[in-house]
Amino acid sequence: MAAIKLMISCVIYLLFIFFVQSSKAAYNVISFGAKPDGKTDSTQSFLEAWASACASPQASTIYVPKGRYLIKAVVFRGPCKNRITFQIDGTIVAPTDYRALGNSGYWILFIKVDRLTLIGATLDAKGAGFWACRKSGKNCPVGARSITFNWANNVVISGLTSINSQLAHLVINSCDNVLVRNVKLTAPDKSPNTDGIHVQSSTGVTVSGGTLRTGDDCISIGPGTRNLLMNNIICGPGHGVSIGSLGKDINEDGVQNVTLTNAVFTGSDNGVRIKSWARDSNSFVRNVVFQNIIMNNVENPILIDQNYCPNNQGCPRQTSGVKISQVTYRNIKGTSATPEAVTFDCSPSNPCRGIRLQDIKLTFMNKAATSSCKNIGGTSSGLLMPESCL
Numbered sequence: 001m002a003a004i005k006l007m008i009s010c011v012i013y014l015l016f017i018f019f020v021q022s023s024k025a026a027y028n029v030i031s032f033g034a035k036p037d038g039k040t041d042s043t044q045s046f047l048e049a050w051a052s053a054c055a056s057p058q059a060s061t062i063y064v065p066k067g068r069y070l071i072k073a074v075v076f077r078g079p080c081k082n083r084i085t086f087q088i089d090g091t092i093v094a095p096t097d098y099r100a101l102g103n104s105g106y107w108i109l110f111i112k113v114d115r116l117t118l119i120g121a122t123l124d125a126k127g128a129g130f131w132a133c134r135k136s137g138k139n140c141p142v143g144a145r146s147i148t149f150n151w152a153n154n155v156v157i158s159g160l161t162s163i164n165s166q167l168a169h170l171v172i173n174s175c176d177n178v179l180v181r182n183v184k185l186t187a188p189d190k191s192p193n194t195d196g197i198h199v200q201s202s203t204g205v206t207v208s209g210g211t212l213r214t215g216d217d218c219i220s221i222g223p224g225t226r227n228l229l230m231n232n233i234i235c236g237p238g239h240g241v242s243i244g245s246l247g248k249d250i251n252e253d254g255v256q257n258v259t260l261t262n263a264v265f266t267g268s269d270n271g272v273r274i275k276s277w278a279r280d281s282n283s284f285v286r287n288v289v290f291q292n293i294i295m296n297n298v299e300n301p302i303l304i305d306q307n308y309c310p311n312n313q314g315c316p317r318q319t320s321g322v323k324i325s326q327v328t329y330r331n332i333k334g335t336s337a338t339p340e341a342v343t344f345d346c347s348p349s350n351p352c353r354g355i356r357l358q359d360i361k362l363t364f365m366n367k368a369a370t371s372s373c374k375n376i377g378g379t380s381s382g383l384l385m386p387e388s389c390l
């Protein structure tokens with residue numbers, strides 16, 4: 001009897017699953033007029049597909065088949081009625097003239113979406129014209145970030161590829177619960193301000209797997225970031241993983257509970273860095289773990305720099321108000337491209353506290369590298385090369 005009951009409930013359950021699956025609405029951008037030729041402006045078609053999906057009471061999928069789609073600056077706005085899967089097998093290309101995006105600050109922008117899963121997508125922002133403009137010192141537009149999420153919650157970004165962004169590739173701003181999985185972000189080593197991922201004012205962001213080869217930070221972590229986990233990251237060239245710059249403003253939300261685990265840095269300017277302005281601020285950094293990291297020929301593998309003040313302007317007391325505490329560096333090994341592999345240059349008015357070094361082995365030209373400490377307190381244990389200056 002029980003077995004029959006179980007069978008019946010199984011059948012009902014399967015029918016239910018089938019019903020839920022088959023009732024899922026699907027919107028193919030081609031049927032909204034998008035052209036996969038890389039030349040025809042498909043922005044309006046994408047927006048119409050989004051509007052339909054967003055208004056759908058059932059979960060829905062927006063599908064972008066293989067091909068190249070020309071898209072101008074675009075906003076996908078929520079809230080939407082149900083969850084949306086945006087599956088992009090194609091490549092999204094920006095207009096050839098960098099000025100078309102340059103004045104908006106964004107290219108692809110999601111605002112106030114909840115329960116969005118973005119699968120795939122290759123973004124080609126064609127940033128070279130914009131970088132050249134900046135290099136020439138001409139009057140250039142502000143530039144566009146390639147893909148931005150503002151006030152978005154419960155988002156999955158999986159398998160995104162982005163090349164040659166004008167500015168940052170992927171920005172997560174004022175979001176909660178975002179998973180960024182296996183992204184590939186690429187821009188030339190010398191392209192200015194092409195951060196890989198920038199996170200700020202956000203909680204519960206996970207970056208898991210990813211290859212970040214950029215001109216600026218692989219991942220930059222701005223004010224108001226909490227509970228950020230990064231694992232299995234390949235970084236470099238570029239400026240490494242950076243918390244900061246913080247403390248530009250007197251009132252600023254701090255950064256807490258950040259973990260980077262299992263990462264390889266190759267040929268980057270920095271490995272793991274915490275950076276703050278030499279200005280008054282009530283900002284802070286606390287509870288940070290950097291662990292299981294390999295450095296290959298990295299200029300500053302471990303760095304805290306509280307003396308940031310470009311052109312020595314706007315830093316009257318030349319000292320940072322940002323309080324840095326409880327930062328652990330554990331199992332970090334490899335090679336430094338400069339003699340000094342570990343640099344802690346903390347604020348004279350707010351010394352770093354609770355800094356922990358454990359099992360560090362960093363060499364320079366096959367010899368132990370050196371370390372330097374200013375205004376810092378903490379402990380060290382295990383194998384330590386360079387010798388700890390704590």
Ligand SMILES: *[C@@H]1O[C@H](CO)[C@@H](O)[C@H](O)[C@H]1NC(C)=O
Nearest residue numbers: 204226227228229257258259
């Ligand atoms: C720290 O962040 C992780 C996610 O990275 C989260 O699971 C954990 O609960 C957070 N810890 C605290 C004390 O908030």
